[in-house]
Amino acid sequence: MTQPATVQPADTGQALGVDVGGSGVKGAIVDLATGEFVGDRVRIETPQPATPAAIAATTAQIVEQLGWAGPIGVTVPAVVTGGIVRTAANIDKSWIGTDAAALFSRTLDGRPVTVLNDADAAGLAEDRYGAGREHSGVIILLTFGTGIGSAVLNNGVLLPNTEFGHFEVNGKDAERRAAASVRERKDLSWKKWSKRVSKVLIRYEDLFWPDLFIAGGGVSRKADKWIPRLTNRTPMIAAQLENTAGIVGAAMASVAIAGTASASSTNTPE
Template sequence: MTDAAQQEPGSASAATPLASGNHALGIDVGGSGVKGGVVDLDTGELVGERQKILTPHPSTPDAVAETVLEIVNRFEWAGPVGITLPAVVTSGVARTAANIDHSWIGTDAAELFSRTLGGRPVSVLNDADAAGIAEDRYGAGKEVDGVVMLLTFGTGIGSAILNRGVLLPNTEFGHMEVDGKEAEHRASSAVKEHKDLSYKDWAKEVSRVLERYEQLLWPDLFIVGGGISRKGDKWIPHLTTRTPVVAATLRNTAGIAGAALASVTSIGR
């Protein structure tokens, strides 16, 4: 293992070959790390340990694809692979690039990953969409029969919206204007840190954003993710939306689980 590689504790071996059971491999590409794991598609839980390798710099398409290949090889995986990107992805092509090299824009990511992985089938989708389908299927939204909206609060605001399990892909609600300012420039967790806002004051800004979303979309549930969701008890009670708001439950495995699910469905193809 290289110095840049990390293994999650709790399992004796990373190798989980495609053999039996309802399992799939998901890989979540982020600005700082590329994470992968085998997922039990019945429960959304990881089978064995998670693998993580630091995202290469520069994070060009070829460099990231080689990193994905290394993770696939560690699992001795023989089947299709689901992969997330921090980008809008349509028909397998990256249309934007957030926290990865801008040379991704216009890249046929599905073709690149498939070729790098020896021609196997791959599914490529937006990272927030992957987290959304995982939370809807396995996490905080699994009991909701209606419209679920996942929002990830970090440097920006990522979004995913599903209606009875069906994803509307590549929504960019973080860029929607709310009272003269982009939503993520008003209410991301980065704004909270930059302005040194209390949780209560920040929650007022989050409420302004969520209330605009609910005026337009009438969701049945908001699921909030991102690192700040771990402290949801400090700010979720201060929100003033009519729509219930709950913290995401899958945390840092949501992208992996969603990518794995996409590898065996039409999502990301």
């Protein structure tokens, strides 16, 4: 098998992002000028159990296949502070307390690795290249899936690890009322589910007064069935980048932490 040529990050305007999901670990080199992939995406089945060491080894395989030699961004479905994973609602419990940034860096021969929450990565990407690119002010991205993930940006600056899915709405976590999985499990009509989503959005509005909501997750592909039914005051639009958002946001974050010039433009208002 022919090995790919090594891609050097300097002066290319590119970065590599890896998105760790429940079924697959996906990575690609991203053109930071456009948010588009450079070449093919690489996907490897998520190892089971999905322990930190197993995921780090899988990430190393992706990096090797892509021939990347620079900083790397990796998303995980967890709260991450200072490179350390603090929660494990949808991943193996052994992640809690793991210095993921250090682990990935050791596995990748000392290269700098930025680790961030998957919804935060999607928010960065949608704000810069997707549904939020022509909007300013406070933007809240919500990913509706098994739970509700969230990302908050103010004029392009991320407030990390918001975890809005766990806000209490009428005595229950918001995601227990309005996640896409709830609609499927209870066999709710779009009308009934949108009523639940509206109540959750109104709670967020009253606390944060956003200028825009962006709806992510698989259910965003059926936005016409439920977004017009919402009764909250802040407009909501569907995410545009779909399955590429996590990879793109991870790539953006890797450059930002590395402190390069292209990162500054990524994370500050225009």
